[in-house]
Amino acid sequence: MNQILPGSQTVQLEKLTARPEGPLTKIDPYLASKLQKLGATRLALCYNCGTCTAICPLSKEKVEFPRTLIRYAILGAEEKLLASPALWLCYYCGECSDSCPRDAEPGEFMMAARRYAIEKYSIGRVASVFYNPVVSTVSLIAVTLVALLGILTMKGTPTFSPPNLQSLFSFQIIHDVGLWLGAIVALSVFANIAIMTKHVRFSANKELPLFARSKIWVSNLVSSVIRESLGQLDYLKCTNKNRYVAHMALFWGFIGLAIATSIDFIIGLGKIPLYPVPPQRVLGILSGLGLTAGAAYYFYKRLRRSERHAKSSHFTDWIFVTLMLLAGISGLLLTFSLYLTSALAAYSLYLIHLVIVFDLVAMAPFTKFAHALYRPLAIWLNQAAMSYNKLAARGPR
Amino acid sequence: MPKPVLVIGGGIAGIQAALDLADQGIKTYLVDRSPSIGGRMAQLDKTFPTLDCASCILTPKMVSVAKHENIELVTYAEVQEVTGSSGDFTVKVLKKPRYVEADKCLGCGECITKCPLSVPDEFNLGMGKRKVIYWPFPQAVPLIATIDAEHCLYFTKNVCKVCERFCPTEAINFKQKPETVQLNVASIIVATGFQLLDPTLMPTYGYGRYANVRTSLEFERLVSATGPTAGEIVRASDKKHPASIAFIQCVCSRDVRINPNCSAFCCTASVKQAVLAKEHIPDVDCTIFYMDLRAFGKGYQEFYDRARGEFGVEFVRGRPAKIEEVPGSKNLVVTYEDTYSGRLTNKEVEMVVLAVGVKMNPVQQFIDLPLDDDGYVKLAEPCLDPISTSVDGVFVAGVVAGAKDIPDSVTQASAAAMKASILAMGDHA
Numbered sequence: 001m002n003q004i005l006p007g008s009q010t011v012q013l014e015k016l017t018a019r020p021e022g023p024l025t026k027i028d029p030y031l032a033s034k035l036q037k038l039g040a041t042r043l044a045l046c047y048n049c050g051t052c053t054a055i056c057p058l059s060k061e062k063v064e065f066p067r068t069l070i071r072y073a074i075l076g077a078e079e080k081l082l083a084s085p086a087l088w089l090c091y092y093c094g095e096c097s098d099s100c101p102r103d104a105e106p107g108e109f110m111m112a113a114r115r116y117a118i119e120k121y122s123i124g125r126v127a128s129v130f131y132n133p134v135v136s137t138v139s140l141i142a143v144t145l146v147a148l149l150g151i152l153t154m155k156g157t158p159t160f161s162p163p164n165l166q167s168l169f170s171f172q173i174i175h176d177v178g179l180w181l182g183a184i185v186a187l188s189v190f191a192n193i194a195i196m197t198k199h200v201r202f203s204a205n206k207e208l209p210l211f212a213r214s215k216i217w218v219s220n221l222v223s224s225v226i227r228e229s230l231g232q233l234d235y236l237k238c239t240n241k242n243r244y245v246a247h248m249a250l251f252w253g254f255i256g257l258a259i260a261t262s263i264d265f266i267i268g269l270g271k272i273p274l275y276p277v278p279p280q281r282v283l284g285i286l287s288g289l290g291l292t293a294g295a296a297y298y299f300y301k302r303l304r305r306s307e308r309h310a311k312s313s314h315f316t317d318w319i320f321v322t323l324m325l326l327a328g329i330s331g332l333l334l335t336f337s338l339y340l341t342s343a344l345a346a347y348s349l350y351l352i353h354l355v356i357v358f359d360l361v362a363m364a365p366f367t368k369f370a371h372a373l374y375r376p377l378a379i380w381l382n383q384a385a386m387s388y389n390k391l392a393a394r395g396p397r
Numbered sequence: 398m399p400k401p402v403l404v405i406g407g408g409i410a411g412i413q414a415a416l417d418l419a420d421q422g423i424k425t426y427l428v429d430r431s432p433s434i435g436g437r438m439a440q441l442d443k444t445f446p447t448l449d450c451a452s453c454i455l456t457p458k459m460v461s462v463a464k465h466e467n468i469e470l471v472t473y474a475e476v477q478e479v480t481g482s483s484g485d486f487t488v489k490v491l492k493k494p495r496y497v498e499a500d501k502c503l504g505c506g507e508c509i510t511k512c513p514l515s516v517p518d519e520f521n522l523g524m525g526k527r528k529v530i531y532w533p534f535p536q537a538v539p540l541i542a543t544i545d546a547e548h549c550l551y552f553t554k555n556v557c558k559v560c561e562r563f564c565p566t567e568a569i570n571f572k573q574k575p576e577t578v579q580l581n582v583a584s585i586i587v588a589t590g591f592q593l594l595d596p597t598l599m600p601t602y603g604y605g606r607y608a609n610v611r612t613s614l615e616f617e618r619l620v621s622a623t624g625p626t627a628g629e630i631v632r633a634s635d636k637k638h639p640a641s642i643a644f645i646q647c648v649c650s651r652d653v654r655i656n657p658n659c660s661a662f663c664c665t666a667s668v669k670q671a672v673l674a675k676e677h678i679p680d681v682d683c684t685i686f687y688m689d690l691r692a693f694g695k696g697y698q699e700f701y702d703r704a705r706g707e708f709g710v711e712f713v714r715g716r717p718a719k720i721e722e723v724p725g726s727k728n729l730v731v732t733y734e735d736t737y738s739g740r741l742t743n744k745e746v747e748m749v750v751l752a753v754g755v756k757m758n759p760v761q762q763f764i765d766l767p768l769d770d771d772g773y774v775k776l777a778e779p780c781l782d783p784i785s786t787s788v789d790g791v792f793v794a795g796v797v798a799g800a801k802d803i804p805d806s807v808t809q810a811s812a813a814a815m816k817a818s819i820l821a822m823g824d825h826a
Contacts, residue, residue, distance in 0.1 A: 049647075049688045050734030053741055054718030055601075064741045067734055099601070099718060101652035 027076040035073050038131065039314045040112035045104040046070050052096035052106040057237040058089055063382060065089070066096055066106040069113060082120055082199045085385075087113055088371070088378035093238030094308025108312060115316065118370050121199065123191035127366035133315050140319065140359065147358040150177065151351060163343035165350055171268070174354075178265070181361060188365040189373060196374060200381045213388060220383040229376045240307065242297070250294025250324070251372075256287025257331070274339060285335060292328030299325050320368040327356045399423045399821045400583035403488055405476050405760075408436020409803055410795030410810040411588035412458050417814035419467035423821045426580055427462060428471045428490055433537035434459055436590055440520065440614060442621035442628075444803055445669040446700035452536060452623070459538040473543060476763045477577070479585065483790025484820055488580045494573035496544040497530075501568035504532075504540035508560035508569065516548050518625070521618045525625030530560045534623060544569075584790045584820040586813045587764065587774065591755040591796035594649035594656055601719040602648065602751060608634040609727055610720065610749045613644075613666060620673050630677050632748055634727035639747035641682040642674055643731050645717055650754030651688065658771050662802035663752035664691045668701050670750060671710040684711040684744065686733060694804060720749060757797045766791065773799045784812045792816045 028034075032043055046067075053059050053067040065086035072081040081087075090110045097107040119127045130136045154169040165171075228234060232251070235244040263280040264272060272278055298321050301310040330353040337345040364370065399422065404415045407429030415427040427434065438444075441451040462468050471490060478489040497508075512528040520533040527533075529548045532540060542560075550557035551571060561569040596604035596612055604610045609632045611619070618624040619631070632639055644667040650660045664687065671683040690712065692701045704710040717733040723745065731744045757773050760766055767787050769775040774793050777785035784792050794810035795801070801809070 047688065048736055049716035050714075050736045051716045051718045053734040054715070054732045059741055061741050064734060064739055067736065068739045101647075101654065101716070103653045 025077050026079060028078045029076050031076040031078050031081070032073050035109070035112045035116055038112040038115040039312060040073070040105070040109040041312075042103065042105045043070065043073060043109050043112075045102040046074065046106070047102060049101060051099050051101060055095050055099045056090075057093065057095065057239075058091065058234055059086075062386065063089060066110050070104075070106060070109055073109070073113065079199070081113060082117055085200055085378035085382035087117055088375045089234070089382070090114075091235050091238055091243075092309045093240060093243075095239065097308050107308060111314075114371065114374075115314065115368075117196075117374070118366070118368070121192050121196040121374065122366050122370070123188055123195065126188075127370070130319075130363060130367050131316060136315070136319070140363075143359050143362055144355055147355045148351070151354060158343070158347055160343040162341045163338060163346040165338075165346070168347055168350065175265070181358070185361060185364060192365050192370065192373065193377060196377060197381065200378070213384075216384050216387050216391070217380075220380060220387060224383040225376045225380040228379050243309070246294045246297035248294075249290040250298070253287040253289070253291025253294060253328070256283050257291060260284035260287060281335070285332070288328055288332045288335070292325065292332060295321060295325040295328055316368050323356055323360045327353065327360055330356060399818075400484070400823060401426060401580070402584050402586065402817045402821050403428065403476075403486070403580055403582040404586045404588060406436065406588035406590055406795070406797075407431075407434030407462075407470075407472065408588060408590045408795060408806075409438040409455060409458075410590070410806040410813075411436070411586070412455075412462055413807045413810035414586045414588060414794050414814040414817070415462055415468050416458065416465065417811050418818055418821070419465045421814075421818050423467060423818055425468050426471055426490075426582065427468055428474050428476055430473070430475050431533060432473045432495070432531075432541070432543040433533050433539070434462060434470070434472060435534070435536075435538065437614075438803060439534060439536070440621075441617050442624075443669060443673060445665045446694070446696040448669070448672070456536045456538075459536070463538045470539060471578075472539060479764045483788075484583050484823065486582050486585055486790065488582060488585070490578050490580060492576045492578060494546075494575055495541060496546065496549075496569065496571055496573050497542045498568045498570050498573075499539070499541050501566045502541045503566055503568075504542075505565065506542075507563050507565060508542050511559050511563045513557065513559060514548060514550055516545065521625045522612075522615050524615060524618060542568075544571075583823065584792065584817040585764075586792045586794055586810075586817050587760055587766065587786070587797055588794040588810065588813075589758045589760055589797050591757050591800070593753045594756055596648060596751050596753045598649055598655050599652075599751075602645065602717075602749070603720050603722065603729075604751060607720065607722045607727070607729060607749075608632070609639070609722075609729055609747065610751065613663065613670065613750055613752045616670055616750045620670065620677060628677070630674060630681075630748075632727070638678050639681065640678075641684070641746040642671070642748045642750060643717075643729070643744065643746040644671055644683065644685045644750045644752060645731075646685065646687040646690075646752045647716065648751040648753045650752075656754050656756065656772075658754070658773075658800060659691065660752075660754040661691070661800040661805075663754070665694065665697045665700065665802070667750070667752045668692065668704045668710070672704050672708050675708045675710065682711070682746075683708075684713055684746070686713050686715055686717050686731070688714070688716050694802065755796060755800055760797065764788075764791065771799065773797065784809060784816050790820055 036043055048067060048071060050067045053064050059065050063086050069081060069084055069086060092107050092111060094107045097105045100106055115131060119125060119131050129139050154173050156167050156169045159167045232248060235247060260280040260283045301307055302313045302321060305311050330349050334346060334349040334353050337349055401424035402418050403426045404411045405428050407427055411427060412434060415425045418425040435455060438451055438455050444451050463470060473495055474490050474492040476488060477491050479486055481487045508530045509528050512530045514529045515526040516529060517523040518525040518527040530542050530544045532542060546552045593612060593614055602610060619626055620628060622628040630638060646663055646667060649655045650658060667685055671685055674681050674683050692698050705712060713735055715733040715736045717731045719732050721730045723730060728745050728747050729749050731746060734741050767775045774797050775787050776783050776798060777787055786793055792813040794813040795806040
């Protein structure tokens with residue numbers, strides 16, 4: 001049954017009246033206001049012109065953002081939003097916000113949507129705790145107090161010349177706490193990975209089998225995930241290259257510190273001499289410098305609000321960047337005070353450093369830090385789905 | 398006797414207002430700053446939605462103005478100062494020297510033929526050339542030659558005077574001086590029209606950098622038989638017909654960074670231009686990129702339907718983010734998201750036409766009219782009196798009161814004529 005409209009446009013009425021295929025999308029009418037609270041304050045101004053998507057250096061065919069995602073948010077299509085790996089492909093260069101004719105800040109929307117996703121992807125929605133300013137502050141203090149009390153109850157008898165961290169309390173305790181913390185964080189990470197995979201796989205790329213096509217998963221892990229995680233080359237497509245340098249310094253600083261710490265951990269902390277300076281300590285100092293410099297750059301930019309991406313900072317941005325910066329500074333100062341045999345400084349810095357690192361690591365899967373997990377995962381899921389679809393389009397062999 | 402009325406601006410709105418006033422027996426001054434009346438409409442090829450030839454419906458009105466016994470046409474003149482109040486305004490008008498005696502010039506054009514120097518032609522937006530002694534277009538009213546003193550060899554280098562030698566009626570007078578006249582009028586209609594916004598405010602579209610990116614008004618001159626190419630739509634880079642044209646809407650309109658207003662007529666104007674392109678080059682591929690197609694007037698929706706169905710104009714909902722030029726071919730790659738499918742796409746076309754937004758011509762230099770937040774003249778009562786300004790006795794018609802198309806401008810002009818005539822009649826009504 002066809003109907004001729006004026007201007008001889010033919011419309012198939014069956015098409016207009018047909019029920020959509022597949023499950024219906026559940027609508028959350030409060031989604032937009034939830035995202036507004038997380039920072040997307042100008043979301044409602046969008047009139048869907050698509051300039052943001054077309055100007056974005058990272059948006060590409062079949063992985064279009066931000067406009068599509070803004071549309072989901074305004075319609076309340078929460079599942080569609082959470083199913084979009086595109087959320088994590090954005091590096092927030094701010095070109096979208098600069099060219100938006102409505103000044104609707106699409107870049108800030110992407111940031112807010114990632115905050116929302118971190119909440120929703122976390123096991124037991126634990127992350128919601130850290131995205132409420134009051135509860136978050138209380139929990140941060142609580143976690144800090146737990147760490148502090150834990151350390152203080154294990155007080156030893158510190159020797160003052162030369163300072164010996166071992167004498168403050170046994171490294172065995174640090175070792176055990178570290179292992180427990182690591183195990184809990186790892187479990188949370190695995191749970192969050194599973195939740196995100198479920199969201200992304202079972203809505204956007206439903207056709208991708210999780211186990212059947214292991215070759216696709218493996219080849220994409222190497223070709224895109226590892227490459228993008230280690231090199232972050234997509235970041236270079238943004239106009240401002242300084243941010244790339246800062247992020248790489250921070251990222252590799254963190255990796256370097258993790259390696260140095262692991263080596264110390266395996267050898268046993270007490271058995272490492274000050275002189276001759278062991279190689280892992282050289283690595284640690286260099287990495288610490290990188291991490292501190294990177295974190296300082298981001299801290300400074302947020303303070304100055306001079307660039308698009310740093311114009312509006314959510315409190316979670318401040319907590320993350322501040323903890324990162326303090327961890328770097330306290331770690332470096334601790335090392336220097338040990339070499340200067342300044343005992344009082346060494347012991348107090350040691351306490352501060354332990355507490356901050358504990359805060360940072362314990363909250364990692366539930367705070368902004370989790371982007372380090374979701375970004376590579378999103379790239380992986382997205383790339384695998386793309387190559388699977390390409391393969392499927394070619395037909396059975 | 399009713400008191401006279403002044404109409405400032407001789408575009409279609411000013412023409413209509415002047416004719417309606419004069420027909421009521423009211424003495425009307427029509428002042429225009431350019432050598433001829435006609436305004437923007439004279440630059441258009443066809444008008445929507447009827448595809449009437451713009452000149453064919455405008456020129457008779459222009460001639461009526463010139464012949465009307467109650468209209469005193471003051472062209473090539475600037476209003477300098479308005480004093481007084483409603484019912485009794487004193488207006489100072491500066492008549493610029495044409496260096497041609499108006500009562501002697503026959504409009505034969507001999508001087509124009511003989512003039513040795515050509516300069517870029519404003520009427521064709523610099524795409525063509527005109528002589529230094531000229532009229533803006535062949536249907537100019539009044540048909541009196543004007544010397545452009547800024548370029549004339551006599552004024553710049555004290556040589557030439559060829560026009561003087563060849564003029565059969567000795568109308569050329571290099572000694573003419575500017576002249577100030579004072580008018581006493583009961584009421585004033587401001588119909589000073591608009592200018593296009595600067596398309597380089599959208600640098601990503603490359604206007605000025607890419608040869609084949611044109612504004613909608615330039616396209617109008619290209620497609621017009623009286624234009625620089627005699628109606629051939631050609632690319633600036635190679636003078637060939639484009640095989641594909643992209644029309645981009647809302648350039649410098651509906652953009653908070655440049656101009657938040659909608660310019661009202663561009664949507665249907667671009668639909669019209671795409672149809673004209675199809676008529677001129679039958680197999681040309683026309684795509685209109687839009688955010689919302691605001692074809693709001695009588696017959697406009699049907700016109701859009703025809704463009705789509707009958708003429709095969711393609712419509713894409715998406716605001717292009719950037720245009721890049723292909724080095725060799727000088728073709729243009731438009732990057733956009735088709736927001737109906739959500740697909741990010743590139744399209745290579747041979748010509749781009751930017752539907753550039755408008756702003757009113759400034760009036761503050763001669764009349765102290767408060768402006769509204771949108772940058773147009775503030776209306777006394779936008780809903781029930783969208784004709785009166787906040788100054789008693791001063792009325793508006795056309796784009797000076799907000800962007801609008803020709804039918805709406807003419808409607809407002811007639812309304813303004815009525816308002817102005819009430820004051821002019823005074824006790825004589």
